[in-house]
Amino acid sequence: MTEEREVVESEELTLETLEADGDLAADYLEGLLDIADLDGDLDITVENGRAYVSVTGGGVSIDKIANPDTVQALQDLTRLAVQAKTGRFSRLIIDVAGSRVAREEQLTGMVDAAIAQIAAGREEVRLEPMSSYERKLVHDQVAERGYHSESQGEGKGRRLVIRAA
Numbered sequence: 204m205t206e207e208r209e210v211v212e213s214e215e216l217t218l219e220t221l222e223a224d225g226d227l228a229a230d231y232l233e234g235l236l237d238i239a240d241l242d243g244d245l246d247i248t249v250e251n252g253r254a255y256v257s258v259t260g261g262g263v264s265i266d267k268i269a270n271p272d273t274v275q276a277l278q279d280l281t282r283l284a285v286q287a288k289t290g291r292f293s294r295l296i297i298d299v300a301g302s303r304v305a306r307e308e309q310l311t312g313m314v315d316a317a318i319a320q321i322a323a324g325r326e327e328v329r330l331e332p333m334s335s336y337e338r339k340l341v342h343d344q345v346a347e348r349g350y351h352s353e354s355q356g357e358g359k360g361r362r363l364v365i366r367a368a
Contacts, residue, residue, distance in 0.1 A: 218249060224285050224293050225254035231284040232256060232277070232297070241265060243299075254295040256281070261300075269300040275334055296336065310337060314344045317365045321350065327366045332356065338363055 216224075225247035236243055236258070243261035247254065258265060268277065278297040285293040296303070310333075317328035330341065338354055341363050345352040352365045 216252065221249045221252070221254045222247065224289065224295055225249065225256055227285045227288050228254065228256045228281045228293075228295050228297070231281050232258065235277070235280075239268075241268065252294070254293070255298065256295060257298040259300065265300045269302040271302060271306055274299050274302050306337065307340060310341055311344060314341055314348070314365070318345075318348060318350060321365065321367055327364050329355075330363045330365065332360050332362045335361075 229245045229247055232245060241261060241264045243258040243265045246257045246259060248257075249255070268274070274297060277299065278295070281297055282293045282295060285295060298304075313330055317330065320328050333341070338361070342352050342354075345363075345365055349368055350365055351368045352363045354361055355364055356362050
């Protein structure tokens with residue numbers, strides 16, 4: 204990571220900047236939905252220092268792109284589009300038809316199962332590979348429950364290992 208990028212990422216972005224990122228992301232996503240002939244409404248919020256863009260409505264047509272891999276790909280493309288416009292990395296989050304909430308519930312179940320295995324005497328539990336955003340959610344859940352987690356591996360194979368604290 205370059206020194207310039209480290210400085211930009213460490214700065215707190217203003218609410219206005221995050222809202223502008225959300226607007227750029229929504230414009231980009233709207234164009235993609237039009238190209239794909241998919242209906243959907245776009246909602247922009249700012250939480251925890253990130254812009255969130257949710258695609259809702261659209262019924263069955265939007266459900267076609269609500270699987271985790273597709274949502275992650277849309278998020279990656281949208282982040283690149285915003286970066287191309289702003290010149291800086293964006294940490295925005297894309298959600299399609301509530302897929303992020305469903306995935307968070309799935310991750311909570313994985314944490315529950317891992318902690319149960321550790322409580323039963325297992326030394327550590329290695330979870331499936333996941334995105335950096337998902338790993339952050341799991342790290343937070345594990346810490347809240349008094350356990351220790353660390354990321355291991357590289358790229359798409361990066362995963363969490365959970366242990367007793």
